Amino acid sequence: MALFTLREYTIKATRQVGRQFKMLTHPIPSAVRALSVLLFFALFLPSNEGYAQTQVAALRDYHQVAVNNYYNSRGYYFEDQHHDLDKFVGEWEGTGFGGYQWRTRIAVQKKANCHNFYWSDALGLELSIKKDGKDAITPTRDLIPGTSFIQGFGLRWVKQQQAVDPNIYKVLFAYGVSDEPYRGTVEVLLYINATHDTIVIRRGYTIEIEYSANIPDYIPSGGYLAEVCTLRRVKK
Numbered sequence: 001m002a003l004f005t006l007r008e009y010t011i012k013a014t015r016q017v018g019r020q021f022k023m024l025t026h027p028i029p030s031a032v033r034a035l036s037v038l039l040f041f042a043l044f045l046p047s048n049e050g051y052a053q054t055q056v057a058a059l060r061d062y063h064q065v066a067v068n069n070y071y072n073s074r075g076y077y078f079e080d081q082h083h084d085l086d087k088f089v090g091e092w093e094g095t096g097f098g099g100y101q102w103r104t105r106i107a108v109q110k111k112a113n114c115h116n117f118y119w120s121d122a123l124g125l126e127l128s129i130k131k132d133g134k135d136a137i138t139p140t141r142d143l144i145p146g147t148s149f150i151q152g153f154g155l156r157w158v159k160q161q162q163a164v165d166p167n168i169y170k171v172l173f174a175y176g177v178s179d180e181p182y183r184g185t186v187e188v189l190l191y192i193n194a195t196h197d198t199i200v201i202r203r204g205y206t207i208e209i210e211y212s213a214n215i216p217d218y219i220p221s222g223g224y225l226a227e228v229c230t231l232r233r234v235k236k
Helices: 006-023 027-043 059-068
Strands: 055-058 076-079 090-095 101-114 118-131 150-158 163-175 184-192 198-207 227-235
Touching: 055 059, 059 076, 059 118, 059 150, 059 163, 101 227, 118 163
Parallel strands: 055 076, 076 118
Antiparallel strands: 090 101, 090 227, 101 118, 118 150, 150 163, 163 184, 184 198, 198 227
């Protein structure tokens, strides 16, 4: 049996209403019945997300799936089938740009909800950044619900190689109202080495949508892929 989206069901029901008005001898009772059909379609039939079966794909294939579906990955679950995320897990610390002391705990979040659009295994970063014994403001806009972990964004697609690099992971540092005076979003990239005992954090793009970005000074203000911090593993 063919599966229809809620939009397709609603269109079909609306057309049925039109036919009821044009063809039947007693339009008022008929219209009521037809509108009842339309109400059924609008309220009781499942949405596209709930009705369609979740499709599972490898986390490494996120970019390819999105491209093949015209950048629509709705309803997919991107599973870390190659265990690329596991090597990032642990506790890390180091000194970064501007003399800030970084300490972070990294964990894997299974099937994280990505803006109610798709699901993905993701890294979560719990940050502590200090200078001269004082805590710096860390981003809170993209925390995993109910936790203090920033939800990661995914493995990096390297355009020149037309492939995913499983040793580079993207995280968005998104600063919101509770992070005043900072606003905006900056992409940071986690580069892990071959022995999995060092992570170099580099800055990516700055994202400005509603306002000009104001980013903390523990992130270099310019220079794509400028080094932010080098972290050493202290605990797995």
